Amino acid sequence: MLNPKLKLNNKVWNDDVEQAPIRQGFGEGLLEAGIADENIVGLCADLTESTKMQAFAERFPKRFIQVGVAEQNLATVASGMAAMGKLPFISSYAMFSPGRNWEQIRTTITYNDRAVIIAGSHAGISVGPDGGTHQALEDIAIMRVLPNMIVVTPCDSIEAKKATRALAKMKKPAYIRLAREKSPIITTVDTPFEVGKAQVLYAPDGIAHVGVIASGALVYNALRAARHLEKNGIRVKVVNIGTIKPLDTETILALAKETRAIVTVEEHQIAGGMGSAVAEFLVSVYPVAVEFLGVKDVYGQSGTPNELIEKYEMGIDSIEKAIKKVLDRKNL
Amino acid sequence: MLRDEKIIELETTANNIRESIIEMLLEAKSGHSAGPLGMADIFTYLFFHALKHDPKNPTWVERDRFILSNGHICPVYYATMAHAGYFPIEELKTLRKLGSRLQGHPHREWLPFVETSSGPLGSGLSQAAGMALADKIDHGDITTRRIYCVMSDGELQEGNSWEAIMLASKYKLHNLVAIVDYNNIQIEGYVENVMPLAPLVEKWKSFNWNVIEIDGHNFSAIDEAFDQAKTVFEKPTVIIARTIPGKGVDFMEYDFHWHGTPPNAEQAKKALEELRTLGGKIKSEHQ
Numbered sequence: 001m002l003n004p005k006l007k008l009n010n011k012v013w014n015d016d017v018e019q020a021p022i023r024q025g026f027g028e029g030l031l032e033a034g035i036a037d038e039n040i041v042g043l044c045a046d047l048t049e050s051t052k053m054q055a056f057a058e059r060f061p062k063r064f065i066q067v068g069v070a071e072q073n074l075a076t077v078a079s080g081m082a083a084m085g086k087l088p089f090i091s092s093y094a095m096f097s098p099g100r101n102w103e104q105i106r107t108t109i110t111y112n113d114r115a116v117i118i119a120g121s122h123a124g125i126s127v128g129p130d131g132g133t134h135q136a137l138e139d140i141a142i143m144r145v146l147p148n149m150i151v152v153t154p155c156d157s158i159e160a161k162k163a164t165r166a167l168a169k170m171k172k173p174a175y176i177r178l179a180r181e182k183s184p185i186i187t188t189v190d191t192p193f194e195v196g197k198a199q200v201l202y203a204p205d206g207i208a209h210v211g212v213i214a215s216g217a218l219v220y221n222a223l224r225a226a227r228h229l230e231k232n233g234i235r236v237k238v239v240n241i242g243t244i245k246p247l248d249t250e251t252i253l254a255l256a257k258e259t260r261a262i263v264t265v266e267e268h269q270i271a272g273g274m275g276s277a278v279a280e281f282l283v284s285v286y287p288v289a290v291e292f293l294g295v296k297d298v299y300g301q302s303g304t305p306n307e308l309i310e311k312y313e314m315g316i317d318s319i320e321k322a323i324k325k326v327l328d329r330k331n332l
Numbered sequence: 333m334l335r336d337e338k339i340i341e342l343e344t345t346a347n348n349i350r351e352s353i354i355e356m357l358l359e360a361k362s363g364h365s366a367g368p369l370g371m372a373d374i375f376t377y378l379f380f381h382a383l384k385h386d387p388k389n390p391t392w393v394e395r396d397r398f399i400l401s402n403g404h405i406c407p408v409y410y411a412t413m414a415h416a417g418y419f420p421i422e423e424l425k426t427l428r429k430l431g432s433r434l435q436g437h438p439h440r441e442w443l444p445f446v447e448t449s450s451g452p453l454g455s456g457l458s459q460a461a462g463m464a465l466a467d468k469i470d471h472g473d474i475t476t477r478r479i480y481c482v483m484s485d486g487e488l489q490e491g492n493s494w495e496a497i498m499l500a501s502k503y504k505l506h507n508l509v510a511i512v513d514y515n516n517i518q519i520e521g522y523v524e525n526v527m528p529l530a531p532l533v534e535k536w537k538s539f540n541w542n543v544i545e546i547d548g549h550n551f552s553a554i555d556e557a558f559d560q561a562k563t564v565f566e567k568p569t570v571i572i573a574r575t576i577p578g579k580g581v582d583f584m585e586y587d588f589h590w591h592g593t594p595p596n597a598e599q600a601k602k603a604l605e606e607l608r609t610l611g612g613k614i615k616s617e618h619q
Contacts, residue, residue, distance in 0.1 A: 077499060080458065084462075111439070
């Protein structure tokens with residue numbers, strides 16, 4: 001059942017569960033953070049509406065910088081503003097920022113340890129019809145590898161809003177991963193949120209057989225899979241990782257000890273992503289069987305978000321298969 | 333306008349800085365020679381005349397900002413900082429050594445008053461533009477703070493440089509002054525052969541910058557350019573400084589092979605002799 005302590009959306013199982021794009025929560029959070037802290041500035045590379053920075057830009061025109069289609073400038077101008085005491089949020093599509101401007105982020109933001117918050121929208125394969133050029137599937141890897149960088153992957157719009165506000169208070173280099181498509185609302189305004197804290201969203205009665213660690217909008221699919229399998233006698237615990245760096249090793253270790261079988265689910269290349277981060281940790285302290293769901297070293301293509309999630313095996317059925325597979329491996 | 337005595341003082345300081353550059357590169361056994369020697373005059377002018385700064389209080393909030401975009405010429409940056417009193421001149425000998433504050437390319441967290449880390453080319457001007465933007469947000473068009481950015485000609489081959497150039501003119505960053513070290517060399521040869529920049533003055537002008545071209549070794553000309561920049565309120569200023577790579581050391585001048593090479597012991601001895609005697613004009617104190 002859903003973890004009652006987290007005050008999750010009790011309509012999450014309904015077919016007509018409310019949906020909103022994760023990026024929308026970022027836009028709302030940025031506006032609120034901007035009202036609370038006048039040092040916050042927003043910079044965008046010609047995607048103000050798409051990345052939901054529009055509300056901030058309209059409310060604070062003097063604190064909004066339109067850099068044009070120039071992502072390298074986006075990161076470096078922000079670094080300069082941070083050096084003068086501003087707290088810049090920069091937004092674009094994840095494919096372009098942090099995709100195109102990685103070295104600038106490394107040298108001028110993380111190597112410099114300047115507090116700039118990078119919002120990468122349209123991450124993952126569910127970007128859909130725009131096709132493979134616009135589907136960022138490598139962003140987690142290239143951000144989590146940087147010392148000083150925080151990497152946050154909200155599971156829904158409400159969590160994205162909380163994460164944005166939390167990052168504004170932390171004043172450290174950070175990457176927040178956002179998605180374009182509407183996705184089910186899992187949390188509520190009353191759900192606690194903390195950067196660096198993973199949460200057990202779903203726990204079966206009794207000791208779980210398998211632990212699923214999911215990130216982003218795919219947390220919803222993981223929940224559906226867990227609930228369905230429970231009816232068939234397979235007990236699955238679902239963790240929303242929330243933050244990929246710093247990793248909540250305590251929660252992951254507890255899950256591994258309980259289940260000795262883990263499935264990771266992310267809209268990202270398997271190589272270098274959230275699953276890799278989990279595995280890097282577990283193999284050195286408590287090795288257990290792990291199945292990785294994500295994109296398998298290929299690029300995406302055009303299609304509807306749902307078609308792509310199914311085609312690239314991140315849908316509910318695929319998660320269930322992976323759960324059964326890891327269970328078989330454990331029981332060998 | 334600079335008085336004659338001031339000019340002599342600056343020239344003497346620049347010469348001392350060049351000596352330090354040779355000494356530290358010899359000790360480090362790696363690093364860049366030509367660019368640092370070529371920029372010694374402009375660094376001297378900045379740190380001993382133009383910049384509002386306090387070496388004993390590097391984080392003074394009212395200070396001007398100085399950004400070195402082409403981090404590889406940091407020997408001149410470090411030597412000038414040491415001579416200006418930021419840290420002991422003796423420390424220059426730790427350049428590029430394990431644990432040294434004087435990293436091979438500047439790291440802001442290791443050394444006070446290095447406003448940003450640099451080395452990868454093309455992103456210093458955009459950081460300087462960000463600083464100028466932030467300063468204008470806080471203090472408006474009447475700000476008297478100056479953000480100075482030294483950059484190389486070679487890094488104008490980076491797209492990021494031109495992104496910054498566009499942004500600075502869009503936001504009319506009059507508080508931003510770029511200084512381009514136009515020495516026409518880069519690692520693999522002459523800039524005009526590797527990837528031509530000419531006509532450079534026209535390029536900057538067409539991007540709506542106030543452009544001043546000077547001889548980067550003439551203190552009067554440098555001074556006039558910095559003063560003229562302060563009279564322009566609608567545009568950022570770029571000072572395109574024609575410099576001689578390896579300036580002051582005869583056998584290094586104009587030779588691109590000295591871009592990324594340090595002198596060996598014999599070459600350093602010869603270079604120091606030339607610098608200490610001002611090219612044979614005076615007796616060295618070491619003689």
